[in-house]
Amino acid sequence: MSEADAETEADPEHEEAEAGGDGDEPIPIGVKLGSTRTVITIPEDDGFRTIKTLTCLATYEDVITGEEKVLYGEEAATEYPDRVQYTLRSGLPEDESRAELTSTFFEEVIRANDVPEDSAVVYAIPTIDNERGLENLQSVIEGSSIGEALIRSYPESLCGSVPALGDGLEAVDDIFVTVNLGSTNLEASAYRRGEQLIPFTTGAVTGNEVDRMIANYVEEETQGRVNIDNTTAREYKENHADFVDFEPFTDVIQQPGGGSHEFTIERSVMDAVDEYVDDAVEEIANAFLPELANDYIKVYQLALDRPIVLTGGMACIPGIVEEFEKRLSEELQREVEAVAPDEPAKSAAVGAQRIAERLVAADAY
Ligand SMILES: Nc1ncnc2c1ncn2[C@@H]1O[C@H](COP(=O)(O)OP(=O)(O)OP(=O)(O)O)[C@@H](O)[C@H]1O
Ligand SMILES: [Mg+2]
Numbered sequence: 001m002s003e004a005d006a007e008t009e010a011d012p013e014h015e016e017a018e019a020g021g022d023g024d025e026p027i028p029i030g031v032k033l034g035s036t037r038t039v040i041t042i043p044e045d046d047g048f049r050t051i052k053t054l055t056c057l058a059t060y061e062d063v064i065t066g067e068e069k070v071l072y073g074e075e076a077a078t079e080y081p082d083r084v085q086y087t088l089r090s091g092l093p094e095d096e097s098r099a100e101l102t103s104t105f106f107e108e109v110i111r112a113n114d115v116p117e118d119s120a121v122v123y124a125i126p127t128i129d130n131e132r133g134l135e136n137l138q139s140v141i142e143g144s145s146i147g148e149a150l151i152r153s154y155p156e157s158l159c160g161s162v163p164a165l166g167d168g169l170e171a172v173d174d175i176f177v178t179v180n181l182g183s184t185n186l187e188a189s190a191y192r193r194g195e196q197l198i199p200f201t202t203g204a205v206t207g208n209e210v211d212r213m214i215a216n217y218v219e220e221e222t223q224g225r226v227n228i229d230n231t232t233a234r235e236y237k238e239n240h241a242d243f244v245d246f247e248p249f250t251d252v253i254q255q256p257g258g259g260s261h262e263f264t265i266e267r268s269v270m271d272a273v274d275e276y277v278d279d280a281v282e283e284i285a286n287a288f289l290p291e292l293a294n295d296y297i298k299v300y301q302l303a304l305d306r307p308i309v310l311t312g313g314m315a316c317i318p319g320i321v322e323e324f325e326k327r328l329s330e331e332l333q334r335e336v337e338a339v340a341p342d343e344p345a346k347s348a349a350v351g352a353q354r355i356a357e358r359l360v361a362a363d364a365y
Contacts, residue, residue, distance in 0.1 A: 026149030027116045028360045030353030032124040032156060033106065033137065035088040036183040036207070036234075036313060039349035040115060048353070050346060051113050056086045057105040070108045077231070091126055091184040092133025099136040106144055120365050121147035122356040124159035124348035126180075127187050127199045150365035154355055155196055156180060157189050160311030162351030164341040169354055177292070177303040179284060179324075181314035181344075183207040186280055188288040190296065190303050197296055200288040205279040207314045210237060210272045217268035226253055226263050236265065241273045243319025276314070277323050285331040304332075307339040315344035 030041040033055065040051040053073035058080035062069050076084045085101060093099040109115070123141050128134070141151060157180045158171065165171040172194040180187040186205040190197040214233035218226055228236070240249050248266040255261055293300040308328070310321055325338035341347035359365065 025360055026365055027119040028353060028356030029115065029119045029121045029146065030124065030159070030349040030351065030356055031121055031146075032159070032348040032352065033088060033102070033140070034156075034183065034313075034348075035086065035091045037345065038106070038109060039346050040109070040113070041346070041349040041353040042115065043353070043357075048350075050349070051109065051115070052346065053109060054086075055088050055102075055105065056084050057101065057108065058084045070104060072105050072108045072112075081231075089184075090133075091128055091182075092130055093136035093140065094133055096136070099139055102137075102140045103143055106140060110144065110146055115146050117145050117148050119146050119148065120150035120356050120360045121152075122159070122352040122359070123151070123153045124156040124352045125153045126156050126182070126185065127189065127196070128185060128201055150356075150359060152355070152359065154352065155189070155199075156348045157187055157311060158191055158194065158196065159351035159355065160341065160344070160348040161191070161309040162341075162354055163343075163347045164309045164311070164339050169358055171309075171351070172355075174306075175299060175302045176306050176309055177289075178309040178311060179280070181207065181280065181310060181312035181320075183313065186283060187312075188284055190292050190299055192296075192299055197299060198288070198292045200283075200291065202283055202287070205276065205283055207234075207237075207312075210276045210314070213272035213275065214268050217271055218265060221265060221268045222263050225261060236269050237273065238316070240265075240269050241317045243270075243273075243317065243323045245318075246270050273317060273320070277320065277327060281324060281327045281331055285328060289332070304334070304336055307337040310338055310340045311344055311347055313345040315340045 027043065032039045035055060038053055038055045042049045054077055056076050057070055057072040058076040059068050059070050071079065087093065087098055087102040087105050093102050125137060141153070157178045160180060161176065161178045162169060162171045165174060165176070175192050177188065177190050184203060184206055186202050188200045211230045211233040214236055215228050215230060218228050240246065248264050250262055250264045252260050252262045289300070310324060315321065321338050321340045325336060329336050
């Protein structure tokens, strides 16, 4: 660990972090290991440093020494598209070899970015009913070189809601419903002062599915002339999906026999995200909320009088929060409000970091 890191001061806005301040405190860090991207938030100087990388790696052999080298993130994805591995492709490491790959990936990210080992680390973890996968993720977390002082895990949907509901940890004292719009799952829960109620997960409405739909629709829209892979479809979605002012865009493919073909996409991206919002609303209105009302009618009533918090990367699409709010209100035949944190793709790590800060301030390590 470098001197600079050891001397990093906690964010002055969060007074609780200063309370103990003898300089020997571990650094509070938030981590989200996601199937698409991994995000790490570290306090530094007067603010925060955020590391955000694709959760993938590729290995190659050093031509001189024969040593195995590891590349991760965007570099691995662009330089080695033929053998890059997304180690959490299904959301959690499904077996031991995936867990090992994830560890290799995570250690490389830690090393390359000088993430301090003398730290208290809170991990934002998905709510999925998959004991084996969760155990494997736990082994990755516990085997890592960071978090010497403390390691804790909290649900990703709680961590992700934290920055949406205040500048501190207001979310933990609140009652609310939250919906996480991720790559491999749609999750919903109610939280009552930090307690997770009625955790709901479906793999049927996902960012990955949207990518597949976009790829299919592009083929249709171009009368079969253009085939794109799911990574390109994801890029189209991340760069162009917009419920406020979508604009048709053009791209170019190389023809197998030489030459290139330029094409314009007018509908494929928005048709796919439009269906996604309908499907998400349908799951929340007709599967999750009835269950919540059934078991906790008071919590249901209190929570629906407050904003529903949308988190996860798909909440980044401009206008999706308003669209979700409008369609859910129609479906429920009552006004509901929806909000999202400023940076939905980072908010789980930001919220986890705030929880870590609170734990350090409370001398929980
Ligand atoms: N700016 C953006 N615009 C549109 N979509 C985005 C944007 N940023 C991320 N996404 C999408 O959000 C999804 C990733 O969300 P998130 O990072 O919350 O998922 P995850 O935690 O890795 O997935 P899961 O928990 O489902 O395994 C992907 O489908 C990604 O393409
Ligand atoms: Mg997630």
